Amino acid sequence: MKDVPLSSMxxxxxxxxxxxxSNLRGAPGFVLLVIDAGAGPFQELCRVVAEFRxxxxxxxxxxxxxxxxxxxxINLRSFEQDLxxxxxxxxxxxxxxxRLYQVIQLLPEFGGHGLISISDRGSTIQDxxxxxxxxxxxxxxxxxxxxxxxxxxxNSFQQVDSQADGNSKNEKYRKNxxxxxxxxxxxxxxxxxxxxxxxxxxxxxxxxxxxxxSKYKSLSGLKFLVADDNEISRIVSRHFLTGxxxxxxxxxxxxxxxxxxxxxxxxxxEHSHSIVLPYDYILMDCEMPKMDGCEATRQIRKEEKFYxxxxxxxxxxxxxxxxxxxxxxxxxxVEPSTxxxxxxxxxxxxxxxxxxxxxx
Amino acid sequence: xxxxxxxxxxxxxxxxxxxxEGFVDDQFTxxxxxxxxxxxxxxxxxxxxxxxxxEKLVNNMAKVLEQQVVDFKQVDSHVHQLKGSSSSIxxxxxRNVCIAxxxxxxxxxxxxxxxxLQQVNHEHAQLKANLQSLFTLERQIVAAGGTVPAMQ
Numbered sequence: 001m002k003d004v005p006l007s008s009m010x011x012x013x014x015x016x017x018x019x020x021x022s023n024l025r026g027a028p029g030f031v032l033l034v035i036d037a038g039a040g041p042f043q044e045l046c047r048v049v050a051e052f053r054x055x056x057x058x059x060x061x062x063x064x065x066x067x068x069x070x071x072x073x074i075n076l077r078s079f080e081q082d083l084x085x086x087x088x089x090x091x092x093x094x095x096x097x098x099r100l101y102q103v104i105q106l107l108p109e110f111g112g113h114g115l116i117s118i119s120d121r122g123s124t125i126q127d128x129x130x131x132x133x134x135x136x137x138x139x140x141x142x143x144x145x146x147x148x149x150x151x152x153x154x155n156s157f158q159q160v161d162s163q164a165d166g167n168s169k170n171e172k173y174r175k176n177x178x179x180x181x182x183x184x185x186x187x188x189x190x191x192x193x194x195x196x197x198x199x200x201x202x203x204x205x206x207x208x209x210x211x212x213x214s215k216y217k218s219l220s221g222l223k224f225l226v227a228d229d230n231e232i233s234r235i236v237s238r239h240f241l242t243g244x245x246x247x248x249x250x251x252x253x254x255x256x257x258x259x260x261x262x263x264x265x266x267x268x269x270e271h272s273h274s275i276v277l278p279y280d281y282i283l284m285d286c287e288m289p290k291m292d293g294c295e296a297t298r299q300i301r302k303e304e305k306f307y308x309x310x311x312x313x314x315x316x317x318x319x320x321x322x323x324x325x326x327x328x329x330x331x332x333x334v335e336p337s338t339x340x341x342x343x344x345x346x347x348x349x350x351x352x353x354x355x356x357x358x359x360x
Numbered sequence: 361x362x363x364x365x366x367x368x369x370x371x372x373x374x375x376x377x378x379x380x381e382g383f384v385d386d387q388f389t390x391x392x393x394x395x396x397x398x399x400x401x402x403x404x405x406x407x408x409x410x411x412x413x414x415e416k417l418v419n420n421m422a423k424v425l426e427q428q429v430v431d432f433k434q435v436d437s438h439v440h441q442l443k444g445s446s447s448s449i450x451x452x453x454x455r456n457v458c459i460a461x462x463x464x465x466x467x468x469x470x471x472x473x474x475x476x477l478q479q480v481n482h483e484h485a486q487l488k489a490n491l492q493s494l495f496t497l498e499r500q501i502v503a504a505g506g507t508v509p510a511m512q
Contacts, residue, residue, distance in 0.1 A: 230444040232410055236391065237448075239402060243394045287440065 030108050031061040034095070037073035046083040053085075063088040064103050066095050217245025223278070226250045227257035227296065228285040237283060249279070253288040254296025261300050265307050275307055286317040293317075364504045371497045371508070378494070383487055388450030395508070404495050410449050414484050417442050418477060425473055435473060436465035442480070453483045 033052075035045060053061050063085065067074050069092045074080045084090070091099050104110050224246050226237045234250045241248045251257050264278025282300070284293040291299075297313050304310055378384050395402050417438045424434050443458035445451075457479045464472030498508045 228444075230441060230448065232406065232413060232445040233448040235406055235409070235448075239399070239406075240390070240394055243396070243399075 029060065031056060032103070032106060033061065033063045034103065035063060035065055037065040037067040037090070038071070042073045042080055043083065062106065064106075065090045066093050067091070068093050217243075220245035222246045222280040224248045225257060225260060225279040225282045227252070227254060227282065227288065227293065229253055229288040230285070233285070254284075254291030254293055254299075256290075257282065257284065257296045258291065258299040258303070261311065262303050265303060265309070268307070275309055277309060277311055279311055282311055282313045284313050284315050286315055364501065364506045367497065367501045367504060368506060371494070371501060374494060374497060378490055382452050382456075383490055384450045385452040386450065387447065387452075391450060392508075406449060407491055410445050410451065411484065411488055413445055414442060414454070414480070418480055418484070421473075421477055425470060425477065430468075430470055430473075432465045432468045432473075436462060439465060451483075451487055454480060454487065457483055 033049065035049070037045070039045060049063055065074060065084065065088060067090055074084070074090055089103075091103070095103075219241060222245075224241050226234060226241070226248060228234045228237065228250070229252050234252075238248045238250055249260065251260060261278060261282070265275070268275045284297060286293040288296075293315055297315075300311070300313070379389075391403050391406070421435050421438045424431055424438075439458050439461045443455055443462070446455040446458060457476055461473065461476035461480070464476055501508060
């Protein structure tokens with residue numbers, strides 16, 4: 001097959017879903033190709049795809065063409081459409097939110113029947129208008145692209161479902177292994193690596209279009225690190241965050257927080273693609289023994305420089321004395337709306353920066 | 361009005377008064393909102409933990425304050441813990457006593473510290489009694505077939 005430079009957008013490679021399928025149980029042979037219709041001369045793309053299909057023999061293969069709304073490579077009722085297999089679909093970019101959701105649902109692992117079209121032949125999936133472009137908010141997270149999927153799907157991606165831990169009725173909080181052994185909790189984060197490439201998707205966008213997402217949780221898919229020397233405070237924070245769908249790790253002081261982040265970043269080296277942040281947010285208590293929140297933040301920022309990443313750190317303090325040498329005080333439990341707003345406006349970045357400015 | 365509605369009204373009124381009188385604050389409301397089918401006893405469990413912790417801290421502080429030479433830094437560190445815990449669960453009055461308590465620690469004022477310690481004990485007992493009444497009411501509501509309402 002002649003090499004065609006198929007472009008990857010936002011970190012998606014044109015990998016057939018068979019390789020994704022190897023992580024999932026008993027998926028039938030089905031290959032899903034998501035191709036940027038503008039990646040090369042369209043006829044050439046079609047030719048390559050046709051060859052690929054011929055070589056597949058028995059497996060099913062479906063193509064989803066992504067086309068740019070403002071400069072279409074595939075014009076309706078023109079010769080390009082004739083080149084496309086009638087079972088293929090055309091989607092308009094950007095490939096996110098409900099569109100991504102619908103494409104994923106084509107996969108047998110997610111209940112799809114493969115060759116069934118997303119839409120009627122000849123029409124394309126339109127922007128509902130309710131979707132927000134994640135481009136602006138995700139631009140502050142250049143390295144942290146991830147697929148935010150409804151929590152029911154998490155098991156397929158081998159994520160540690162710490163919601164199960166947090167909500168276990170028989171769990172005695174004092175004996176929580178994660179509280180006693182913060183390093184053990186880090187080991188679990190390694191197994192969290194999802195196999196597939198990921199896209200910046202806000203679960204809120206999926207919710208707006210697909211009303212049947214079960215139990216919408218505002219912090220779904222987000223990974224938190226809570227650093228707090230107060231046990232009850234840790235328990236409350238953890239419960240609060242997991243109750244809103246997040247995955248939570250805890251630790252007791254700044255030193256542990258720093259080590260967790262350091263190891264989380266260090267273990268990325270094995271992967272050739274962009275860095276997956278070990279945490280989406282860090283909740284940092286200002287006053288802790290061994291190493292306080294401000295010092296820990298300083299250390300974390302130094303470490304992050306090697307990777308060119310930046311994890312938002314939200315500081316809180318039981319002490320609202322307003323000493324300008326301290327971190328910005330927060331309520332002990334921060335509303336989920338704050339996180340959402342924080343992430344969407346980049347304010348979370350601001351919190352991290354404030355911490356840096358005030359103390360470093 | 362049937363029994364269930366009566367109980368629910370009672371609970372709402374009781375919660376409102378606790379809030380009004382400063383026993384609990386918005387943090388407590390947030391905690392209650394978190395309670396669901398998967399963790400129906402969360403508030404009760406974490407509140408129990410808090411009271412245990414509070415007792416332990418008060419005992420430790422009493423011992424330190426009894427010494428010939430008082431280590432105010434130690435007392436302060438205990439107060440800080442108590443302040444953090446009480447903030448986390450929304451025990452507003454106890455948290456407020458801790459604020460005053462800290463000032464006395466910084467001023468190395470033993471008398472002031474002892475007074476605050478007494479106040480903490482007092483508030484602890486009151487809150488415990490109040491929350492026990494609250495949980496009893498909640499249990500009665502659940503027994504009568506209702507669900508526990510959260511305060512608006």
